[in-house]
Amino acid sequence: xxxxxxxxxxxxxxxxxxxxxxxxxxxxxxxxxxxxxxxxxxxxxxxxxxxxxxxxxxxxxxxxxxxxxxxxxxxxxxxxxxxxxxxxxxxxxxxxxxxxxxxxxxxxxxxxxxxxxxxxxxxxxxxxxxxxxxxxxxxxxxxxxxxxxxxxxxxxxxxxxxxxxxxxxxxxxxxxxxxxxxxxxxxxxxxxxxxxxxxxxxxxxxxxxxxxxxxxxxxxxxxxxxxxxxxxxxxxxxxxxxxxxxxxxxxxxxxxxxxxxxxxxxxxxxxxxxxxxxx
Amino acid sequence: xxxxxxxxxxxxxxxxxxxxxxxxxxxxxxxxxxxxxxxxxxxxxxxxxxxxxxxxxxxxxxxxxxxxxxxxxxxxxxxxxxxxxxxxxxxxxxxxxxxxxxxxxxxxxxxxxxxxxxxxxxxxxxxxxxxxxxxxxxxxxxxxxxxxxxxxxxxxxxxxxxxxxxxxxxxxxxxxxxxxxxxxxxxxxxxxxxxxxxxxxxxxxxxxxxxxxxxxxxxxxxxxxxxxxxxxxxxxxxxxxxxxxxxxxxxxxxxxxxxxxxxxxxxxxxxxxxxxxxxxxxxxxxxxxxxxxxxxxxxxxxxxxxxxxxxxxxxxxxxxxxxxxxxxxxxxxxxxxxxxxxxxxxxxxxxxxxxxxxxxxxxxxxxxxxxxxxxxxxxxxxxxxxxxxxxxxxxxxxxxxxxxxxxxxxxxxxxxxxxxxxxxxxxxxxxxxxxxxxxxxxxxxxxxxxxxxxxxxxxxxxxxxxxxxxxxxxxxxxxxxxxxxxxxxxxxxxxxxxxxxxxxxxxxxxxxxxxxxxxxxxxxxxxxxxxxxxxxxxxxxxx
Numbered sequence: 001x002x003x004x005x006x007x008x009x010x011x012x013x014x015x016x017x018x019x020x021x022x023x024x025x026x027x028x029x030x031x032x033x034x035x036x037x038x039x040x041x042x043x044x045x046x047x048x049x050x051x052x053x054x055x056x057x058x059x060x061x062x063x064x065x066x067x068x069x070x071x072x073x074x075x076x077x078x079x080x081x082x083x084x085x086x087x088x089x090x091x092x093x094x095x096x097x098x099x100x101x102x103x104x105x106x107x108x109x110x111x112x113x114x115x116x117x118x119x120x121x122x123x124x125x126x127x128x129x130x131x132x133x134x135x136x137x138x139x140x141x142x143x144x145x146x147x148x149x150x151x152x153x154x155x156x157x158x159x160x161x162x163x164x165x166x167x168x169x170x171x172x173x174x175x176x177x178x179x180x181x182x183x184x185x186x187x188x189x190x191x192x193x194x195x196x197x198x199x200x201x202x203x204x205x206x207x208x209x210x211x212x213x214x215x216x217x218x219x220x221x222x223x224x225x226x227x228x229x230x231x232x233x234x235x236x237x238x239x240x241x242x243x244x245x246x247x248x249x250x251x252x253x254x255x256x257x258x259x260x261x262x263x264x265x266x267x268x269x270x271x272x273x274x275x276x277x278x279x
Numbered sequence: 280x281x282x283x284x285x286x287x288x289x290x291x292x293x294x295x296x297x298x299x300x301x302x303x304x305x306x307x308x309x310x311x312x313x314x315x316x317x318x319x320x321x322x323x324x325x326x327x328x329x330x331x332x333x334x335x336x337x338x339x340x341x342x343x344x345x346x347x348x349x350x351x352x353x354x355x356x357x358x359x360x361x362x363x364x365x366x367x368x369x370x371x372x373x374x375x376x377x378x379x380x381x382x383x384x385x386x387x388x389x390x391x392x393x394x395x396x397x398x399x400x401x402x403x404x405x406x407x408x409x410x411x412x413x414x415x416x417x418x419x420x421x422x423x424x425x426x427x428x429x430x431x432x433x434x435x436x437x438x439x440x441x442x443x444x445x446x447x448x449x450x451x452x453x454x455x456x457x458x459x460x461x462x463x464x465x466x467x468x469x470x471x472x473x474x475x476x477x478x479x480x481x482x483x484x485x486x487x488x489x490x491x492x493x494x495x496x497x498x499x500x501x502x503x504x505x506x507x508x509x510x511x512x513x514x515x516x517x518x519x520x521x522x523x524x525x526x527x528x529x530x531x532x533x534x535x536x537x538x539x540x541x542x543x544x545x546x547x548x549x550x551x552x553x554x555x556x557x558x559x560x561x562x563x564x565x566x567x568x569x570x571x572x573x574x575x576x577x578x579x580x581x582x583x584x585x586x587x588x589x590x591x592x593x594x595x596x597x598x599x600x601x602x603x604x605x606x607x608x609x610x611x612x613x614x615x616x617x618x619x620x621x622x623x624x625x626x627x628x629x630x631x632x633x634x635x636x637x638x639x640x641x642x643x644x645x646x647x648x649x650x651x652x653x654x655x656x657x658x659x660x661x662x663x664x665x666x667x668x669x670x671x672x673x674x675x676x677x678x679x680x681x682x683x684x685x686x687x688x689x690x691x692x693x694x695x696x697x698x699x700x701x702x703x704x705x706x707x708x709x710x711x712x713x714x715x716x717x718x719x720x721x722x723x724x725x726x727x728x729x730x731x732x733x734x735x736x737x738x739x740x741x742x743x744x745x746x747x748x749x750x751x752x753x754x755x756x757x758x759x760x761x762x763x764x765x766x767x768x769x770x771x772x773x774x775x776x777x778x779x780x781x782x783x784x785x786x787x788x789x790x791x792x793x794x795x796x797x798x799x800x801x802x803x804x805x806x807x808x809x810x811x812x813x814x815x816x817x818x819x820x821x822x
Contacts, residue, residue, distance in 0.1 A: 224768070
């Protein structure tokens with residue numbers, strides 16, 4: 001529901017690249033994050049200790065993951081946990097129990113209560129997070145992926161498993177590899193061109209002026225009203241868009257974008273499995 | 280001399296204050312040229328203005344009248360992008376960003392007053408504006424309050440808690456006033472909570488009624504959920520203002536996505552009334568009819584987009600209709616008296632539906648649900664459209680919507696039988712942005728303008744033969760609404776971030792738009808503009 005406006009008006013063509021690595025992270029604590037600004041920060045050491053306490057005393061009814069069981073309620077969606085900060089609300093229930101629902105009282109130390117509270121707040125934060133990592137995306141058939149790479153996908157036109165893609169699986173985690181294949185980063189997202197590392201290939205552009213002169217270069221910016229490039233000498237040049245000024249944009253990633261309408265999900269799985277063999 | 284001018288100023292002062300008059304609620308039914316009294320300008324949601332002083336023939340002379348930039352000391356920690364549509368009441372513009380409200384002179388762009396709210400938290404992603412009736416202004420805060428201010432002074436009148444911040448609800452929507460009802464909604468997508476719409480008393484803020492978006496146990500619609508627990512945590516936020524038909528006395532609301540957001544395993548069924556267009560009686564909060572834009576959604580495609588009300592002939596018969604260009608990529612036209620589907624057409628290519636059922640609802644393809652290894656879906660979770668206000672132009676017969684054609688990978692990460700929270704996420708991708716002009720009698724896209732980058736914009740069309748939009752590169756653009764040809768543009772410091780409005784004061788037409796932290800006002804520059812505006816005003820008087 002939250003909608004992050006993935007826009008950079010200053011660098012229009014950097015957009016897709018930045019989006020590819022965008023994480024829609026919760027902002028953390030304080031103003032701007034989901035929930036109250038004074039919600040507790042989780043200390044992982046205390047939360048780990050709290051987990052032990054939970055497993056020994058609570059998990060039998062509330063489930064190992066605190067999501068509720070046949071006898072005990074869901075503590076992730078619990079209003080008591082939501083209103084708790086450092087164990088003050090949870091501690092009351094633990095100490096008194098809820099006899100009407102069959103929950104007995106427990107004798108825990110204040111430190112144990114705080115740790116238990118930290119564990120539950122950690123579980124809530126995990127569930128509310130939008131940043132969980134995929135469980136396993138290498139589930140395809142590598143041989144079928146290789147066939148698609150060499151055939152239908154047309155990947156061989158630009159890429160080689162012994163050339164630019166040699167050892168690619170050692171450079172990127174599987175999800176990064178998958179996302180870079182589907183949505184290759186555009187300049188602006190990768191390492192700077194002068195850094196010596198391999199960055200995204202620039203988008204080329206040819207501008208044909210009214211007299212017929214052609215200027216080629218690397219696209220800097222384009223919209224309906226102006227176009228700018230860096231020419232072969234590294235000079236920045238720009239023009240007002242008009243019917244007399246023709247532009248031809250050549251994005252080396254265009255074939256990737258065209259595949260988005262053609263891939264099946266199985267094709268994607270197979271391609272990732274194949275790329276994962278390029279260790 | 281000096282004392283004389285001070286005396287003159289003092290003499291004028293009461294007049295100046297008198298200009299800040301209460302808003303006559305009758306104006307909400309038929310706003311005059313010098314008012315924009317509710318979020319969409321009027322209750323219909325069309326965002327079509329009858330003003331013609333600025334028009335396709337003279338727009339070359341449209342230039343900056345003033346700019347109001349939010350003070351920098353109010354920027355820390357909060358989104359200060361102006362997403363609110365300002366309201367115009369008696370020459371004063373009223374708008375909000377999270378935790379702040381401003382009153383600004385619509386003629387000069389000068390601050391009249393500023394109200395600051397001390398926040399206790401919540402998501403500060405945006406505030407879509409204020410509601411006004413009489414001397415009273417209403418707005419929501421990210422930390423779950425509805426606050427009423429006095430429009431004359433900006434002083435707080437009362438505050439009421441409308442949601443539970445501890446459960447990660449927050450407030451963002453612009454209240455809509457229908458007679459003695461202040462209609463307010465809630466936001467929050469993180470912890471499996473139920474969305475609702477409320478009506479509050481304008482005098483006290485007391486609750487008049489509350490309508491739950493997920494069906495209540497035992498009531499119609501409950502059969503579309505597997506359990507009471509799933510309903511009570513079923514999502515459906517209410518974060519875009521409703522429209523209203525005074526003749527039918529029905530208000531129309533688009534509802535948000537079900538929860539858990541991407542993991543549907545624990546909520547088998549259609550999940551009514553999430554992602555639906557619903558007609559409610561504003562006096563009782565009772566549901567009169569519903570149409571579900573996205574049954575059992577698993578892609579975060581809130582169907583909150585403005586249900587736009589219009590009358591048109593369909594098959595030779597005059598009809599009272601409603602149109603929505605929904606976040607899932609489908610354009611719907613419904614009979615707004617009955618909710619019966621008139622047409623369903625995609626307004627951009629998508630890949631998630633198997634077809635349209637007999638009720639006119641798209642049928643989701645189970646193969647395109649989020650999966651552990653990722654599923655390539657178009658559109659991405661940001662959607663084919665979003666909250667940005669569309670525009671419907673009765674002169675061209677076209678419905679305009681700012682559109683993304685996008686792709687992303689949807690991952691399912693919570694494989695439990697009862698997933699919680701988001702249960703997954705989407706990452707990616709690729710996106711192309713378009714301004715789509717849809718024939719509302721057929722659903723066909725009559726013209727389409729592709730922008731070079733990616734982004735969405737609020738829209739406004741006018742009887743002057745103009746369609747206003749932002750592009751994706753910081754420009755404010757006017758297009759020919761019949762053809763999509765660009766007629767005018769100007770470069771601003773950020774992309775358009777709200778819905779543009781227009782009004783006429785002292786015989787001159789203004790066009791006002793928010794772009795990031797700045798509100799810009801445009802008018803006709805020089806003699807040509809002023810004489811043109813006066814001529815148009817004279818013409819109107821003589822008619």
